[in-house]
Amino acid sequence: MFGDSIFTLLTHLKSATTFEELCDLLVAGLPPITGGCCGSVYQLFDHSRVEMIRGAHFPEEDSAEMLLSLNAMLPQHPLGHKILTPLGDHPGFAVSSFMPSEVYRQSDLLKRLSPECAISDTLVGELFTWCRRSALLLIHRQDGEFQAEELERFRLVVFTANTICERIAGRNVEREVHHFFMNQSESGPVTAFMMKKDGGVMPVNHEALRFVEAHWPADEAFRQLDDNELKRVMSRVESSWQDPLRARFQAVDLDLGAGVASFYVLPNALRQFYLFTIGASHVEPVPQDRSRSVLTGRQCEIMDWIAEGKTSWEVATILGISPRTVEKHMEAIFQRLNVENRVAAARRYLDLKAGKPL
Secondary structure: OOOHHHHHHHHHHHOOOOHHHHHHHHHHHHHHHHOOOEEEEEEEEOOOEEEEEEOOOOOHHHHHHHHHHHHHHHHHOHHHHHHOOOOOOOOOEEHHHOOOHHHHHOOHHHHHHOOOOOOOEEEEEEEEEEOOEEEEEEEEEOOOOOOHHHHHHHHHHHHHHHHHHHHHHHHHHHHHHHHHHHHHHHHOOEEEEEEOOOOEEEEOOHHHHHHHHHHOOOOOOOEEOOHHHHHHHHHHHHOOEEEOOEEOOEEEEEEOOOOEEEEEEEEOOOOOEEEEEEOOOOOOOOOOOHHHHOOOHHHHHHHHHHOOOOOHHHHHHHHOOOHHHHHHHHHHHHHHHOOOOHHHHHHHHHHHHOOOOO
């Protein structure tokens, strides 16, 4: 359906190792395949303003003025209403689907963006969105409107680019974590937590589990950061970005139950955040029962009864806690064991009790 050229482009895209390289390949290779004349990638912050345009055809010395003009005009333009709203799972669209080509061509926004090129239609697709940052791919056409087959080609490439962005981001996180452990390991054990976007913190490694058992109440499955702590962490995250898919660890002071300590925060490719600290716990040797290296003592108690077929209400009655507390622990257990239901959790837990690796 798409011909050889699109598959050649997809092959080249899969070899990209940086966001900049991916953008260059898209901007150069996609317009000929879709019937476009040129392309660009818009980097947005908070879906409210454009921070950078890659592949745009205007002088570098004019870029700051261009961004000021663009950010002033976009909210008033129909295209701005679209691109300043998260696209979510939308596969991409053509401006001609909601705005006549002649009206689009004559708009002040287009005249400012491309004074020497009369653009009549534009394809728009989202490459990624994460941590208040997003990137949109725009392919422009000078004559007429994009056809249905051209839009489908565009959507296929955007879908592929989404997965490549995830892969690049994931590899960047792996490198940063590896670098952190290599440089900090001599300073003491690394205690690793995971933080969700809402500020819920849970232990990740053995050191963190022992920290939790020493400093958190037995039935606290997650430690919830307060609003001020969460704002402080997210402020440090904002300063961590080296490019849209690559961040560096940033130090932030937090109290996770043992007094204020320096933690290092890094956004990861799973839309969560690593929180690492150095030498925060006095770690006991890893127990022979592998379940104790993955779950807290209370969580092991709960799983002993779940593996016996007990319900949350029955477990709560036996242990003298609320069913809601059991459910909060089960949520943490599912994440720690990487399972999605109780049957799988029980099976994985019993395997760990038998000494099998996670």
